[in-house]
Amino acid sequence: MTNTIACIEKADVILITGSNTTENHPVLSAFVKRAVHFNNSRLIVVDPRRIKIAGFAHQYLRPNLGTDVAWINGLMHVIIRDNLYNHDFVDTRTVGFDELKQTVEKYTPSHVEKITGIAATQIEDAARMYAGARVGSILYCMGITQHVSGTDNVKSLANLAMLCGFLGVEGGGVNPLRGQNNVQGACDMGGLPDVYTGYQKVISPELRAKMETAWAVTGLPDQPGLKVTHMVPAAHDGKLKAMYVIGENPLVSDPDLNHAEKSFENLDFLVVQDIFMTETAQKADVVLPSCCFAEKDGTFSNTERRVQRVRKAVDPPGEARDDWRIIADISLRMGYNMGIASxxxxxEEIRKVTPSYAGISYSRIDKVGLHWPCPTDNHPGTPILHKEQFSSGKGVFHGIDWIPPAEQADDTYPLYLTTGRVLYHYHTGTMTMKSEGLNERVPECFVEISPQDADRFDLEEGVSVDIASRRGTITARIAISDKAVVGTIFIPFHFARAAANKLTNAELDPISGIPEFKVCAVSLSRAA
Amino acid sequence: MESQRSITINGNRLSFSPGETILDVAKRNSIDIPTLCHLKRALPSGVCRVCVVEVTGARNLLPACATPAADFMEVQTESAKVVEARRLIIKLMLSSGNHNCAITGSDTTDWTRFQLSVHKDDNNDDLCPVWGDCRLQDLAYRYQVSADGLERLPCPYPMETVNPFIVRDFSRCVQCGRCVQACNEIQVNNAIDFGYQSSRTKIITPGDRPLKDSDCVFCGECVQVCPVGALVEKNARYNVRQWDVKKVKTTCSYCGVGCQLYLHVRDGHVVKVTGAEGSLPNDGNLCVKGRFGFDFINSSERLTRPLIRKDGELKEAGWDEALNLVAQRLGTIKDQHGPDSIGVLTSARITNEENYLAQKFARAVVKTNNVDHCARL
Structure with a gap:
């Protein structure tokens, strides 16, 4: 997030898109609900499902799946046409306005209505509400990013916020909500193929030299490596021979699982380090038992870049070990001494090589976490990014055209499927499904369908159906719900036994490498 | 310069800013005015009246939580009149239900009869499930109040135990409204409110349905703020006593909000979770997963020993054997097919320190940049 969670209550307009906030970030959603109920903030929700937070919204816009660039361009069209944008901000803090203006010119509300299904008047109203704010905050999640146009979607939201000058100010911002406890930290720590810690690029000779000195090695690789979504096909083609998987369950979370499963089986050697015998661990050659969060010391970085302590409360079961110790032990056996004991x-080593973390220490975050960037010991941390200027100087507007999702519904696969999570479960369920109470609330997979579609396919509540896409078939029960909108069904991806990701499309965003989990075409039929 | 507004509390002249209540000013100056229904971040409701104070010139005692400080106001927080009023308020609360701690006048046969009836209601012969962790009990001790001599009316509502997380024991509810405020003003789930009237008042969901069939999302905020034993975690009720646990503050391991929470540990096991109040970003709030989804920690399905595939099956092995095998196989594959034939998937679930080490392992040891995690998935 460019801003903090507490900042949300300072916004007078909040735009939520592609985030089922009450179910996936319940505590954060309370900030939004309080803002609406008690601070008189306006709320605009744009989502293909009529999710619970939409019930709090002053405007709910329902776009067709994968049409985000179009409606965002539509809002900007109105804002520029009616001269509602922040001239000061655009003039002093940004470049590329003319390009943007030219691109969005054709996205008239009526043109946008044809693409998105959102009524032209709603586009007009939402544009005026957002641009009319003193300060507006944008919250988004995987509903924006998990598309072939995911990067375009995010850039478009940034365009919108810059156009109105809602960056670098309290209550503003473009705020991605991180879905897992330490996604932010995994990225910050260089758990990405193209960067070291703090997003220092591996292709930079200076940075490479700096890391070589710090790590006392030579010959660090100079080209970005494979993203996870490219590792799987590389395994399939036999180019990737071995994988070391730590605390992940790609055989439930990856798209097009049938293909992913074949790819993993094709590896010469698979090591899985986890707390449970996951679907992925079952395929491994070696499984290493590790500690869960309650059994370890360390830090997590949350979605607002706040680095917070994790403290050991209990001993691990049996012979399970800290992940860091296991990694260090393997390194030692491969001839490299990590030289750490806690x-x-x-x-402390992270601080030395990472400018944005340099000022953070365990003693400083003992009581309250700090937001990076925090470059020095007495720096207060940075709750709000881009206050004076953007990290690269000026904010750049990108003129972006809408491209359709990779797969369209047709006669054979007449419905759209979108995927996500439910309140009571988490990701691939390895943790939540150990809780009887959570299982009692949501015991199994289901297909959320609109009453109209249920009628159309002659399906009643609870009936078992086969859902098929071009890639696979699963079976689950019908759950008729007003959340669903005609033509689109929803299936949570938690359940290995009816894995929604057997259906999903592995088509990737060309830049981020993110798969298009949120759109594919499916058919429904009563299970035999 | 504008002259400072001031209020006198217990003889101390104190400045205040407009909008502050008597309680706010007192708190800021470390003057203790006891409260029960008062809930941080919610509007003062003044329901319980435990915080009443004496204000010179006022006809009645005034609730400190809901009375704005005013210039020249003179306040007594523990005068004889105040203490007498508080004692009565506490006594009425104590007599309103199954408050079976020792303060309920233990010298009479009444006590025995009462205990036995509570044990029957509870199906348990222990003292109140929140003994030692109860605001009402604390206040009763502080003001030396017992419920002797007052008639106890039976609670008209049975206990609700039909959901997996929360037991609602209406016989211990003092109707302070903290749960209602937590649900409506803090978490804004709008699942419960006051229902029925006078002696039949009950905290209800719309239609007085059980929580499991209502809009309740089991965030458990109501349990955390309940000052008595009316709302208790089902698994902890009579099972976890506050004096048996050690509390460890840490960060939740579910979504990216990073809620600060306390793990309550007994005998090496996590037995309960509460939100850490006063800590950002969540200031005590949690969701159902963070508060109730901790069973996995103690799960019997946890991996406890390394496993190595032999003859197609994963079999238990020692650490040395497993680590040697990993190092040797990765080493061989690196030598034969080059470092880029190996990929490392690190994790959004493990710590920063472990992620750092995993990418360092990929880059400095294996010499590949093939390192990623499931941020995209």
Missing amino acids: AEDIF
């Missing part, structure tokens, strides 16, 4: 030792 989580804090590692953190």
Whole structure:
């Protein structure tokens, strides 16, 4: 997030898109609900499902799946046409306005209505409400990013916020909500193929030299590596021979699982390090038992870039070990001594090589976490990014055209499928499904369908159906719900036994490498 | 310069800013005015009247939580009149239900009869499930109040135990409204409110349905703010006593909000979770997963020993054997097919320190940049 969670209550207009906030970020959603109920903030929700937070919205816009660039361009069209944009901000803080203006010119509300299904008047109203704010905050999640146009979608939201000058100010911002406890930290720590810690690029000779010195090695690789969504096909083609998987369950979370499963089986050697015997671990050659969060010391970085302590409360079961110790032990056996004896030792090393974390220490975050960037010991941290200027100087507007999703519904696969999570479960369910109470609330997979579609396919509540896409078939029960909008069904991806990701499309965003989980075409039929 | 507004509390002249209540000013100056229904971040409701104070010139005692400080106001927080009023308020609350702690006048046969009836209601012969962790009990001790001599009316509503997370024991509810405010003003789930009237008042969902059939999303905020034993975690009720646990503050391991929470540990096991109040970003709030989804930690399905595939099956092995095998196989594959034939998937679930080490392992040891995690998935 460019801003903090607490900042949400300072916005007078909040735009939520592609985030089922009450179910996936329940505590954060309370900030939004309080803002609406008690601070008189306006709320605009744009989502293909009529999710619970939409019930709090002053305007709910329902776009067709994969049409986000179009409606965002539509809002900007109105804002520029009616001269509602922030001239000061655009003039002093940004470049590329003319390009943007030219691109969005053709996205008239009536043109946008044809693409998105959102009524032209709603586009007009939402544009005026957002641009009319003193300060507006945008919250988004995987409903924006998990598309072949995911990067375009995010850039479009940034365009919109810059156009209105809602960046670098309290209550504003473009705020991605991170879905897992330490996605932010995994990225910050260089758990990405193209960067070291703090987003220092591996292709930079200076940075490479700096890391070589810090790590006392030579010959660090100079080209970006494979993204996870490229590792799987590389395994399939036999180019990737071995994988070391730590705390992940790609055989439930990856798209097009049938293909992914074949790819993993094709590896010469698979090591899985986890707390449970996951679907992925079952395929492994070696499984290493590790500690869960309650059994370890360390830090997580949350969605607002706040680095917070994790503290050991209990001992791990049996012979399970800290992940860091296991990694260090393997390194040692491969001839490299990590030279660390505790989580804090590692953190001290992180500070040395990472400018944005340099001022953070265990003693400073003992009571309250700090937001990076925090470059020095007495720096207060940075709750709000881009206050004076953007990290690269000026904010750049990108003129972006809408491209349709990779797959369209047709006669054989007449419905659209979108996927996500439910309140009571988490990702691939390895943790939540150990809780009887959570299982009692949502015991199994289901297909959320609109009453109209249920009628059309002659399906009643609870009936078992086969859902098929071009890639696979699963079976689940019908759950008729007003959340669903005609023509689109929803299936949570938590359940290995009816894995929604057997259906999903592995088509990737060309830049981020993110798969288009949120759109594919399916058919429904009563299960035999 | 404008002259400072001031209020006198217990003889101390104190400045205040407009909008502050007597309670706010007192708190800021470390003057203790006891409260029960008062809930941080919610509008003062003044329901319980435990915080009443004496204000010179006022006809009645005034609730400190809901009375704005005013210039020249003179306040007594523990005068004889105040203490007498508080004692009566506490006594009425104590007599309103199954408050079976020792303060309920233990010298009489009444006590025995009462205990036995509570044990029957509870199907348990222990003292109140929140003994030692109860605001009402604390206040009763502080003001030396017992419920002796007052007639106890039977609670008209049975206990609700039909959901997996929360037991609602209406016989211990003092109707302070904290749960209602937590649900409507803090979490804004709007699932419960006051229902029925006078002696039949009950905290209800619309239609007085059980929580499991209502809009309740089991965030458990109501349990955390309940000052008595009316709302208790089902698994902890009579099972976890506050004095048996050690509390460890840490960060939730579910979504990216990073809620600060306390793990309550007994005998090496996490037995309960509460939100850490006063800590950002969540200030005590949690969701159903964070508060109730901790069973996995103690799960019997946890992996406890390394496993190595032999003859097609995963079999238990020692650490040395497993680590040696990993190092040797990765080493061989690296030598034969080059470093880029190996990929490392690190994790959005493990710590920063471990992620750092995993990418360092990929880059400095294996010499590949093939390192990623499931941020995209």
